[in-house]
Amino acid sequence: MHRVATEAKKKIYATASVLGQQPKKGWLNMKRLSELAELGVANKELAFQNEEKGKRAAELAIANNELAFQNGEKGKRAAELVIANKELAFQNEEKEKRAAELDIANKELAFQNQEKEKRVAELVTANKGLAVHNEEKEKRAAELAIANKELAFQNEEKEKRAAELVIANKELAFQNEEKEKRAAELVIANKELAFQNQEKEKRAAELAIANKELAFQNEEKEKRAAELVIANQELAFQNGEKEKRVAELVIANQELAFQNEEKGILATELNNLAFYDTLTGLPNRRLLLDRLHHAFASSERSGQDGVLMFIDLDKFKDLNDTLGHNFGDLLLQQTAQRLKACTRDSDTVARLGGDEFVVMLADLSKQPIEAGLQAKAVGDKILAMLNQPYLLATHEYHSTASIGAALFKNHGRSAEELLKRADIAMYQAKKAGRDTLRFFNPRMQEVINARISLEGDLRKALEGLQFRLYYQIQVDSSHHRFGVEALIRWIHPDRGLVNPAQFIPLAEESGLILPIGHWVLETACIQLKLWQEDVLMRDLVLAVNISAVQFHQVDFVAQVQSLVQHHAINPARLKLEITESSLLKNIENAITTMTALKDIGVGFSLDDFGTGYSSLQYLKRLPISQLKIDQSFVRDIVTDSSDKAIVCAIIAMAHSLNLDVIAEGVETEEQRQFLLDKGCSHYQGHLFSKPLPITEFDALLSQVERLKNE
Numbered sequence: 001m002h003r004v005a006t007e008a009k010k011k012i013y014a015t016a017s018v019l020g021q022q023p024k025k026g027w028l029n030m031k032r033l034s035e036l037a038e039l040g041v042a043n044k045e046l047a048f049q050n051e052e053k054g055k056r057a058a059e060l061a062i063a064n065n066e067l068a069f070q071n072g073e074k075g076k077r078a079a080e081l082v083i084a085n086k087e088l089a090f091q092n093e094e095k096e097k098r099a100a101e102l103d104i105a106n107k108e109l110a111f112q113n114q115e116k117e118k119r120v121a122e123l124v125t126a127n128k129g130l131a132v133h134n135e136e137k138e139k140r141a142a143e144l145a146i147a148n149k150e151l152a153f154q155n156e157e158k159e160k161r162a163a164e165l166v167i168a169n170k171e172l173a174f175q176n177e178e179k180e181k182r183a184a185e186l187v188i189a190n191k192e193l194a195f196q197n198q199e200k201e202k203r204a205a206e207l208a209i210a211n212k213e214l215a216f217q218n219e220e221k222e223k224r225a226a227e228l229v230i231a232n233q234e235l236a237f238q239n240g241e242k243e244k245r246v247a248e249l250v251i252a253n254q255e256l257a258f259q260n261e262e263k264g265i266l267a268t269e270l271n272n273l274a275f276y277d278t279l280t281g282l283p284n285r286r287l288l289l290d291r292l293h294h295a296f297a298s299s300e301r302s303g304q305d306g307v308l309m310f311i312d313l314d315k316f317k318d319l320n321d322t323l324g325h326n327f328g329d330l331l332l333q334q335t336a337q338r339l340k341a342c343t344r345d346s347d348t349v350a351r352l353g354g355d356e357f358v359v360m361l362a363d364l365s366k367q368p369i370e371a372g373l374q375a376k377a378v379g380d381k382i383l384a385m386l387n388q389p390y391l392l393a394t395h396e397y398h399s400t401a402s403i404g405a406a407l408f409k410n411h412g413r414s415a416e417e418l419l420k421r422a423d424i425a426m427y428q429a430k431k432a433g434r435d436t437l438r439f440f441n442p443r444m445q446e447v448i449n450a451r452i453s454l455e456g457d458l459r460k461a462l463e464g465l466q467f468r469l470y471y472q473i474q475v476d477s478s479h480h481r482f483g484v485e486a487l488i489r490w491i492h493p494d495r496g497l498v499n500p501a502q503f504i505p506l507a508e509e510s511g512l513i514l515p516i517g518h519w520v521l522e523t524a525c526i527q528l529k530l531w532q533e534d535v536l537m538r539d540l541v542l543a544v545n546i547s548a549v550q551f552h553q554v555d556f557v558a559q560v561q562s563l564v565q566h567h568a569i570n571p572a573r574l575k576l577e578i579t580e581s582s583l584l585k586n587i588e589n590a591i592t593t594m595t596a597l598k599d600i601g602v603g604f605s606l607d608d609f610g611t612g613y614s615s616l617q618y619l620k621r622l623p624i625s626q627l628k629i630d631q632s633f634v635r636d637i638v639t640d641s642s643d644k645a646i647v648c649a650i651i652a653m654a655h656s657l658n659l660d661v662i663a664e665g666v667e668t669e670e671q672r673q674f675l676l677d678k679g680c681s682h683y684q685g686h687l688f689s690k691p692l693p694i695t696e697f698d699a700l701l702s703q704v705e706r707l708k709n710e
């Protein structure tokens, strides 16, 4: 019991200490004590248990937290898995759908394959049939190909032959023409010879009669001399008186001989009186008419024109009336001398009488306008010469003249008629104010006036910077531009744009083509230099037209060489266009010039090809690289069979000589196609572009380049 009490006491104290209190009175009530002790112990145990529980609870809380965290993670993962599952489920669904679709597609394919196989089988059967058929066709095609080749070969041969025939025909035609010309010339020459022979025969007959007469007279004289000698001898023998008589007779004979000589001189004088003017010594009207007949015959033979100029001194009557006839005669004599000084020995200066003179010039040009200009040049010279002051004895005198001119051709071949025409024209010159020349043909007068005025303007054009170069593109069969032709234009201040056809011939006749041609070459070189520095343009070849007179200058090669060097251009980009006719003027000289220029790299094109003789003989000797088909053949190429034949012949000729061939004046697609079909693949013409001033030309090329690059 005690121990229990103690134990209880201990518990109380322990409890009190646990409670932090002093054991209170009464606590020691034993029962109470033991209960308390038990309670204390129980409390302690509880407390201990509670502590344990607290620890455990804390541990559990930590474990819970961990679990909660792990649960959270699991939850997240579960959520992710749910999403992944959903995705998988969706993908599976899609795959199934796709599988179903594939299944359907497969079925369809299988069906189609089945169909195809059926079709293949059918085709195989059909092919077998076709193969047999094709084999037949191939055999036939091979046979046809051989036949075609043969036909093509035959056609080619035929074309070659046709081309050769065209050339041969041309040559034959030329030869025939020449023969006909020669025959005509021979006929005329024969006629003249016959006429001359007839004249000679007449003259011979006359001479024979005259000789016979002289012989007869001589015979008579000789007879008479013989008789005289006998008589003399007889007389001498008879007496000295007779010797005197002989002497007298000798003198008489001498006198007869002298009289005969006098007669000869008289005959010459009579002849002079018949054909020459006594005052001036010039041929008179009779001799002039005779010479005119001869000149007509010769003009008909050669085709060259001639002119008759009727010259009348202005106010000659006034001189005669005021100073008298002697002064008039002096003026006429000096006029005659001046006219002779203005003309050549082969020309005729005649005096018809009074103050009327005539100058006849033969061997003028075959071209009427050119002949007119030549006549005008001599006429002007005469007017200027007769306009100089005269010294008549001690008087200085001033005179002028009026001239009327009539050209030989188309006047009807009558000398009197031609004289009349020249006379009429002379009155027109008087009416026009004297000291001038007028042509009988008013049209000729107009043409010559216009030419003279144009020539005057042309002289000023170079200084006035009135010339321009226009440029025309040249293309190949794929429309690719490879070259350009430079073409001159004259921008006249009043006439506007003048085309070269209107002024180049005049420039050639007047010699102005030399400075103009040099300007063209130099401008072309400057342009080439500019293009050389431009990537788009540097491959262009520039063709320049060269006139015959320009080409045949002795220093032409040096001129071109100096321009090429001075402007530092690539000579291979410069091409000179020369016409056949200008080369034929002096073929040997042409070959030398062209070879020298080719050696420095300059190229050549033969312009207007087909319009000349187109002879293979000279063609193969020329160092040219290109033939240019003249536009006159291209114009009607689609419809005109002879143009077609000529063009084909030119193309064949170019190919056989290994030359490029270009057609100019191509205006339609049909013309281009025809040329292409015949083997000509280079063209120039309005179908592609007209000749343009440089700014427009550059713009055109840039536009083409832009379009190409788009």
Ligand SMILES: Nc1nc2c(ncn2[C@@H]2O[C@@H]3COP(=O)(O)O[C@H]4[C@@H](O)[C@H](n5cnc6c(=O)[nH]c(N)nc65)O[C@@H]4COP(=O)(O)O[C@H]3[C@H]2O)c(=O)[nH]1
Binding pocket: 472, 486, 487, 488, 499, 500, 501, 504, 517, 520, 545, 546, 547, 577, 607, 608, 631, 664, 665, 666, 667, 684, 685, 686, 687, 691
């Ligand atoms: N109807 C037609 N004509 C076309 C066509 N395509 C080009 N043309 C023209 O044909 C002529 C070709 O020049 P060409 O035969 O050398 O003939 C040239 C040439 O001989 C000469 N010429 C031109 N420029 C010069 C030059 O600078 N110097 C020399 N010496 N002669 C020149 O004058 C001639 C005429 O020149 P252009 O009047 O410019 O006439 C040029 C040109 O404008 C087309 O499709 N249809």
